[in-house]
Amino acid sequence: MTSPEPATGLLEDTPIVPGNDTPRCDHHRPAGHAVHGQPQSLCPAFGSLRTGLRMRRTAVVLVGSACCVYGLTFISHFYGARRSVGYVPFGSESLVTGRLFEDIRAAVMRLADPARYDTIVVINLCIPAASGVPLHLLPREVSGVRIIGTDIPGFGVPTHAEAKDVLAAAMLAYARAEAERGRVAPPPTRGDKPAVALLGEMFPLDPMTIGALLEPMGLNAGPAVPTRDWRELYGALDCPVAAVLHPFYGLCADQFEMAGRLAVGSAPVGRAATASWLDGIGAAHGLGRAVTDRAKNAILPALKTALADNPVRGRIVLSGYEGSELLVARLLIECGADVPYVGTACPGTLWSDSDRDWLEAEGVAVRFRTTLEQDIDAVDQLSPDLVIGTPALVQHAKSRAIPALYFTNLISARPLMGLPGVASLSGIVNTALAGQARFQRMEDFFAGVGEGPTGGIWPIAPAPPRRGRVRTGCRDVSGIAGEATGC
Numbered sequence: 001m002t003s004p005e006p007a008t009g010l011l012e013d014t015p016i017v018p019g020n021d022t023p024r025c026d027h028h029r030p031a032g033h034a035v036h037g038q039p040q041s042l043c044p045a046f047g048s049l050r051t052g053l054r055m056r057r058t059a060v061v062l063v064g065s066a067c068c069v070y071g072l073t074f075i076s077h078f079y080g081a082r083r084s085v086g087y088v089p090f091g092s093e094s095l096v097t098g099r100l101f102e103d104i105r106a107a108v109m110r111l112a113d114p115a116r117y118d119t120i121v122v123i124n125l126c127i128p129a130a131s132g133v134p135l136h137l138l139p140r141e142v143s144g145v146r147i148i149g150t151d152i153p154g155f156g157v158p159t160h161a162e163a164k165d166v167l168a169a170a171m172l173a174y175a176r177a178e179a180e181r182g183r184v185a186p187p188p189t190r191g192d193k194p195a196v197a198l199l200g201e202m203f204p205l206d207p208m209t210i211g212a213l214l215e216p217m218g219l220n221a222g223p224a225v226p227t228r229d230w231r232e233l234y235g236a237l238d239c240p241v242a243a244v245l246h247p248f249y250g251l252c253a254d255q256f257e258m259a260g261r262l263a264v265g266s267a268p269v270g271r272a273a274t275a276s277w278l279d280g281i282g283a284a285h286g287l288g289r290a291v292t293d294r295a296k297n298a299i300l301p302a303l304k305t306a307l308a309d310n311p312v313r314g315r316i317v318l319s320g321y322e323g324s325e326l327l328v329a330r331l332l333i334e335c336g337a338d339v340p341y342v343g344t345a346c347p348g349t350l351w352s353d354s355d356r357d358w359l360e361a362e363g364v365a366v367r368f369r370t371t372l373e374q375d376i377d378a379v380d381q382l383s384p385d386l387v388i389g390t391p392a393l394v395q396h397a398k399s400r401a402i403p404a405l406y407f408t409n410l411i412s413a414r415p416l417m418g419l420p421g422v423a424s425l426s427g428i429v430n431t432a433l434a435g436q437a438r439f440q441r442m443e444d445f446f447a448g449v450g451e452g453p454t455g456g457i458w459p460i461a462p463a464p465p466r467r468g469r470v471r472t473g474c475r476d477v478s479g480i481a482g483e484a485t486g487c
């Protein structure tokens with residue numbers, strides 16, 4: 001498959017060339033850091049809701065408009081929550097009189113049964129958050145059940161990825177405070193070697209892959225944050241080093257640093273990133289060069305072979321709101337793909353700097369806090385063979401007969417680390433690239449449907465059909481068997 005030459009004046013209208021205007025922000029999110037005017041992912045609170053619903057013995061209570069709660073509970077069950085979601089409804093009166101806070105407090109008191117729950121998470125959605133409903137005044141603990149309140153408004157936490165960070169960091173902060181006050185229950189599993197805590201949601205195989213990479217260094221893969229169990233939070237904080245595999249976990253990284261731990265960015269994805277990641281982990285643990293080289297020698301030759309055996313040919317435009325977009329782009333480039341543009345709805349952070357630097361050195365335009373309009377411009381100007389993106393971007397690409405993959409469901413839900421990541425990513429991408437002819441056939445078949453007079457929007461009222469002459473879609477069916485057809 002060949003890629004057309006880049007259009008002249010590549011992306012002239014949108015300044016996304018390397019060394020662009022993207023603010024270089026640290027993981028503390030300095031004031032004035034550019035954010036979206038509106039969420040660029042599904043409702044951001046879903047990130048917190050999902051993080052809470054995955055925790056054992058944890059109840060999640062939403063406070064917000066009924067329509068927001070309906071959508072959030074619907075999507076949580078679509079993704080297999082199999083758990084009830086609590087809801088504290090409100091009206092204008094309860095909001096402005098302050099009774100809403102009392103209702104939340106009463107709900108928490110009623111729900112706080114230590115036989116059922118370790119933790120209750122209360123999430124303020126947009127309106128209660130904007131109205132300043134003071135969740136910090138909730139009791140910190142009721143009958144031994146921890147109470148954690150968080151504000152996750154779409155106007156302040158722009159992506160569901162960052163919303164995961166907000167709740168996971170709130171839990172880490174609570175667990176850290178408990179550990180600092182005295183002895184806490186030991187983690188469910190604790191190895192005999194120093195471990196690396198893993199920050200980021202991964203495919204279940206990825207932590208095992210990371211464990212195998214660390215083994216020659218005498219290290220274990222520690223708990224993954226967000227955790228599934230409260231005691232795993234103690235286990236994560238017990239690790240001397242945290243790997244910030246997904247770079248938007250800045251608030252969680254703060255918690256590790258406040259606990260005196262070291263944090264390392266990027267992830268072992270592809271050959272180059274794996275080499276630098278092992279260097280970073282070895283240095284953070286104070287290991288000698290020989291030990292780190294042993295780990296690198298155990299994997300880098302095999303990765304080189306795997307990359308050569310799984311080539312990807314074609315131009316790919318990539319964007320998403322999961323936060324792992326830069327890592328995926330690195331791997332695609334190492335497989336041989338031409339990736340001129342990577343967008344992510346997440347912010348640039350200290351933990352994505354090395355991936356951004358690597359990509360920009362390869363000539364890739366990297367855009368943090370991208371918008372749908374900017375991603376669409378990239379697709380229109382770069383003529384890719386494949387688009388990997390958000391649902392709206394995928395829809396745009398498919399309407400132009402460009403094969404497209406939804407990042408969240410088709411890329412994020414697969415192994416990415418180490419050797420399994422190479423085969424998995426190249427497999428799905430090559431399958432999609434091979435579908436170009438099918439897209440062309442579909443475009444030919446549906447040509448004109450859904451556009452112009454068949455788009456469902458008429459500038460003037462359509463005239464009633466004349467007897468014996470009716471059009472369906474864009475096809476003239478007059479005269480078929482001498483009768484009018486269609487409806």
Ligand code: SF4
Pocket residue numbers: 039043044045064065068071125126127153154155
């Ligand atoms: S209004 Fe706010 S809480 Fe409701 S769906 Fe939108 S972003 Fe989510």
